[in-house]
Amino acid sequence: MLISNIEVVPGKRVTQHLGLVQGSTVRAKHAGKDLMAGFKNIFGGELSSYTDLLQESRQEAIDRMTAQAQSIGANAVINVRFATSAIAAGASEILAYGTAVTLEDR
Amino acid sequence: MEALLQLGVFLTLLLCGYVFGRRAERKHYQSIFQREDELRHIVVTTERVPEPEFLQHRFHLVNGSVVISVDYFKVVAAGLRSLIGGRITAYESLLDRARREALLRMQEQARTMGAETIINTKFETSRVSGNAGQGLGSMEVLVYGTALIPVGGRT
Numbered sequence: 103m104l105i106s107n108i109e110v111v112p113g114k115r116v117t118q119h120l121g122l123v124q125g126s127t128v129r130a131k132h133a134g135k136d137l138m139a140g141f142k143n144i145f146g147g148e149l150s151s152y153t154d155l156l157q158e159s160r161q162e163a164i165d166r167m168t169a170q171a172q173s174i175g176a177n178a179v180i181n182v183r184f185a186t187s188a189i190a191a192g193a194s195e196i197l198a199y200g201t202a203v204t205l206e207d208r
Numbered sequence: 209m210e211a212l213l214q215l216g217v218f219l220t221l222l223l224c225g226y227v228f229g230r231r232a233e234r235k236h237y238q239s240i241f242q243r244e245d246e247l248r249h250i251v252v253t254t255e256r257v258p259e260p261e262f263l264q265h266r267f268h269l270v271n272g273s274v275v276i277s278v279d280y281f282k283v284v285a286a287g288l289r290s291l292i293g294g295r296i297t298a299y300e301s302l303l304d305r306a307r308r309e310a311l312l313r314m315q316e317q318a319r320t321m322g323a324e325t326i327i328n329t330k331f332e333t334s335r336v337s338g339n340a341g342q343g344l345g346s347m348e349v350l351v352y353g354t355a356l357i358p359v360g361g362r363t
Contacts, residue, residue: 107353144279156348
């Protein structure tokens with residue numbers, strides 16, 4: 103499965119366009135780490151626990167998107183975009199979406 | 209008495225924010241400058257379609273992200289600034305650092321894959337609602353793009 107955010111894939115041809123696929127996840131950090139983040143808001147600096155959390159969630163969103171693309175018979179997802187939104191205190195939603203296609207060597 | 213105590217706490221937080229925040233920012237900028245020099249050979253563009261010379265390359269989605277926190281001093285400085293309006297330089301440098309850090313992480317990921325070009329780079333910024341209603345809280349910066357890997361490069 104090829105995942106890319108470009109529209110035209112070098113050396114490949116789109117043979118079938120299968121429409122939009124998406125994957126999303128909502129995650130929250132547990133209270134202890136949230137508290138640590140509160141302290142960091144005084145001292146400044148990187149919140150690496152949040153960075154990891156968001157990277158994990160993003161991977162999860164990509165995996166779900168890939169699963170959806172596989173289920174409709176695509177072999178690539180192109181033009182992938184990400185969106186993040188804070189939906190509640192300490193929780194954020196990560197969305198990944200793209201176009202499912204079948205690619206063939208030119 | 210109570211008001212005095214509150215003032216004491218406020219000033220301590222402000223001082224902590226100023227001292228540690230300043231130090232963190234200086235260190236971070238140093239490391240950013242150094243790594244930017246090291247990674248200069250990895251070209252990052254916003255081109256949407258790859259140039260013809262890359263037709264035989266493999267491609268892979270790469271991303272870099274960072275969550276960065278404000279310090280208390282910046283929150284207060286920005287609060288004062290918003291009374292009179294104008295550029296909030298305290299936050300500008302924060303976001304500049306975050307964006308450059310995210311870009312560096314993406315370049316590092318591309319380097320481990322053996323890529324030398326990243327195209328179609330997109331930036332995204334969002335707020336992690338850590339302390340809602342209080343200043344900026346923490347910002348997440350995500351940058352993603354497509355790394356073009358010469359055939360024979362590592363996966």
